Amino acid sequence: MALEEESLRLGAPGGPEGRATAGSRAGEVWSDRPVRVVVICDSELLTEGLRGMLSRHRDKVDVVGAVPTTSAAEVADLAAEVALVDVDGREDRLQHQVSVLSAVDPPVRVVIFTSNDDERKLFEALRLGVSGYLLESTASRSLADSLVRARNGEPVIDSRIGTRVATQVAAEDGWSSPGAELGLSRREGEVLELLVSGCSNRQIADELVLGPETVKTHLRSIYRKLGVTSRAQAVARAIRHGMSINGQLTRRLTETGAFPISAPERDGAMAEAGPADNADEVTAIES
Numbered sequence: 001m002a003l004e005e006e007s008l009r010l011g012a013p014g015g016p017e018g019r020a021t022a023g024s025r026a027g028e029v030w031s032d033r034p035v036r037v038v039v040i041c042d043s044e045l046l047t048e049g050l051r052g053m054l055s056r057h058r059d060k061v062d063v064v065g066a067v068p069t070t071s072a073a074e075v076a077d078l079a080a081e082v083a084l085v086d087v088d089g090r091e092d093r094l095q096h097q098v099s100v101l102s103a104v105d106p107p108v109r110v111v112i113f114t115s116n117d118d119e120r121k122l123f124e125a126l127r128l129g130v131s132g133y134l135l136e137s138t139a140s141r142s143l144a145d146s147l148v149r150a151r152n153g154e155p156v157i158d159s160r161i162g163t164r165v166a167t168q169v170a171a172e173d174g175w176s177s178p179g180a181e182l183g184l185s186r187r188e189g190e191v192l193e194l195l196v197s198g199c200s201n202r203q204i205a206d207e208l209v210l211g212p213e214t215v216k217t218h219l220r221s222i223y224r225k226l227g228v229t230s231r232a233q234a235v236a237r238a239i240r241h242g243m244s245i246n247g248q249l250t251r252r253l254t255e256t257g258a259f260p261i262s263a264p265e266r267d268g269a270m271a272e273a274g275p276a277d278n279a280d281e282v283t284a285i286e287s
Helices: 044-055 072-078 091-103 119-128 140-151 159-171 186-196 201-208 212-226 231-240 247-255 263-271 281-286
Strands: 035-040 061-067 082-086 109-114 132-135
Touching: 035 044, 035 072, 035 140, 044 061, 044 140, 061 072, 061 140, 072 091, 082 091, 082 140, 091 109, 091 119, 109 140, 119 132, 119 159, 132 140, 132 159, 186 201, 186 212, 186 231, 201 212, 212 231
Parallel strands: 035 061, 035 082, 082 109, 109 132
Antiparallel strands: none
C-alpha cells in the first residue's frame, strides 16, 4: 500500500487552515482547532499507517477513533466531523456508508481514501455526496490539509485525477464555448452567436438575461478582439471561422414575431454579410 511522501498540491484554502467558511455545518464558526477525524477501515495495517501519517500534524487533525465498519452510533459517540473511509474492494458499500454518516447529527463529511484512480469511481462517489476523493499516495501534509478543508465545506479531489478529468473533458467535442477559437470569453461567444443568428441588442439582453448596457460592453469587447467595427463585419468574421446560425433560436424568434423578416431571407443576408469599411461603430453597438 503506497503511503510514501509524494508531493501533492490540492490548492490552498481561502485563508488560514481551519478558518470559518460558508460551508460550516449548522452555522458553527470553525476556529483553527484540529478537525476531528474517524478512520473507517477494516485493514489494521492501513489504519495504523493513517494514524502514523496524521500524527505528524496534530495541530490540524485529531484522529478520534478508528472503526472497521460504518456505525452511526460509534461515529456519533466519537463526535467526528470527517470520516476518512477506505473503500478499496468495497465500493458496493459506499452508498450505505454515505447514507449512514449523513444521518448522524450533525452529518459527518465523507472523504474517500483509495488506490483507485478511475475517474468513473470519482464521479460515482461525488454523485453519492462525498466531500473528498483522495489517493493513497497522498502526502501526509496534503492529507491533513484536505481533511481540514473538507470539514470547512470545501470539496477536495486528488489533483492528479482531477487534472486528468479536466483535460479529458476539455478535449471532448462541443466543450469549447462559441467563439473560443476567436479568443472570446464564454459570455462574449454567446453574444456573438446571438448576433450571428440575427438578434438585436434587446433580444440578446432578453435571451441572456442581461442589461442593455452590459450587452453593449460585450459588443465593444467582441469588436476589439475581432478587429472589426460593425455588426456585419463581426457576423462575417464569425461565419468565416465556422460559427453557424442557431436555427432553433432563430425559428423560435421568427415564430414569435421577434424578427421582421422570414428565416430564409435572414439566413441569406447573414451568409452574404461582408466587411463594411465605412461602418459606424457607435451605431453598430447601439443597434
